[in-house]
Amino acid sequence: MSETHFGFQKVDEAQKADRVRGVFNSVAARYDVMNDLMSMGLHRAWKAYAVAAADVRPGQRVLDLAGGTGDLARAFAKKVGAGGMVVHTDINEAMLRQGRDRLLDEGLVLPTSICDAEVLPFASGGFDLVTVAFGLRNMTHKDRALAEMNRVLRPGGRLLVLEFSKVAQPLSKAYDWYSFNVLPRLGQWVAGDADSYRYLAESIRMHPGQAELKAMMKSAGFGHVDVHNLSAGVVALHVGIKC
Numbered sequence: 001m002s003e004t005h006f007g008f009q010k011v012d013e014a015q016k017a018d019r020v021r022g023v024f025n026s027v028a029a030r031y032d033v034m035n036d037l038m039s040m041g042l043h044r045a046w047k048a049y050a051v052a053a054a055d056v057r058p059g060q061r062v063l064d065l066a067g068g069t070g071d072l073a074r075a076f077a078k079k080v081g082a083g084g085m086v087v088h089t090d091i092n093e094a095m096l097r098q099g100r101d102r103l104l105d106e107g108l109v110l111p112t113s114i115c116d117a118e119v120l121p122f123a124s125g126g127f128d129l130v131t132v133a134f135g136l137r138n139m140t141h142k143d144r145a146l147a148e149m150n151r152v153l154r155p156g157g158r159l160l161v162l163e164f165s166k167v168a169q170p171l172s173k174a175y176d177w178y179s180f181n182v183l184p185r186l187g188q189w190v191a192g193d194a195d196s197y198r199y200l201a202e203s204i205r206m207h208p209g210q211a212e213l214k215a216m217m218k219s220a221g222f223g224h225v226d227v228h229n230l231s232a233g234v235v236a237l238h239v240g241i242k243c
């Protein structure tokens with residue numbers, strides 16, 4: 001059995017998805033409020049940047065993977081209009097339910113599917129845009145997931161990966177202090193769960209940095225990949241073109 005990382009721990013590959021499911025089952029109900037608190041609202045700006053960079057047109061077909069509580073799906077649904085389609089997906093039912101209920105409350109009814117980004121239940125070449133925000137980091141086989149994202153895109157279609165990345169060196173000490181001291185305490189206080197937010201901080205450190213992820217996307221079949229650093233590299237948006 002091969003091993004992989006779950007934060008700083010080494011676990012059997014077969015266990016990782018269950019451990020990640022446990023994290024998101026635990027935090028689903030408080031996920032949105034924690035996002036606002038932890039990032040001091042910045043996650044909204046990072047997502048708005050990704051939506052602007054996507055430049056989605058009316059009528060286009062968008063697949064949002066690891067879509068959770070639906071921030072990107074909602075924004076893209078407004079852009080593609082009635083003639084387009086946004087499919088809102090996640091591997092975790094609790095997260096997807098939160099998202100679906102929230103979108104329904106806002107009058108948005110989107111096709112919603114529980115699915116594992118590593119084995120997508122969609123035909124090849126059917127989407128203009130695939131997005132994954134803060135999800136890739138949690139996947140066991142990132143290479144398989146990226147290859148699947150490439151497969152379901154039409155030629156010329158784009159993949160947007162919005163994810164935590166490697167922060168600029170002068171900020172790293174302060175960022176580490178915040179991540180390992182403040183986040184778990186905030187998680188305990190707001191969501192009653194320090195461990196899941198410790199996992200968040202650890203998983204960010206284990207995730208490939210800007211250049212490594214760009215190379216992985218190229219290996220997965222994206223002929224051109226642009227990297228946009230946001231907030232000094234706390235987050236990066238990777239835009240890959242299938243060509």
Ligand SMILES: C[S@@+](CC[C@H](N)C(=O)[O-])C[C@H]1O[C@@H](n2cnc3c(N)ncnc32)[C@H](O)[C@@H]1O
Pocket residue numbers: 020024065066067068069070071089090091092095115116117118132133134135136138139140
């Ligand atoms: C941090 S949340 C991000 C939610 C949302 N995209 C956002 O930006 O707010 C990460 C999500 O990735 C999902 N996830 C983890 N592994 C996955 C996989 N293999 N396939 C699809 N989704 C996955 C989790 O269930 C969780 O909802």
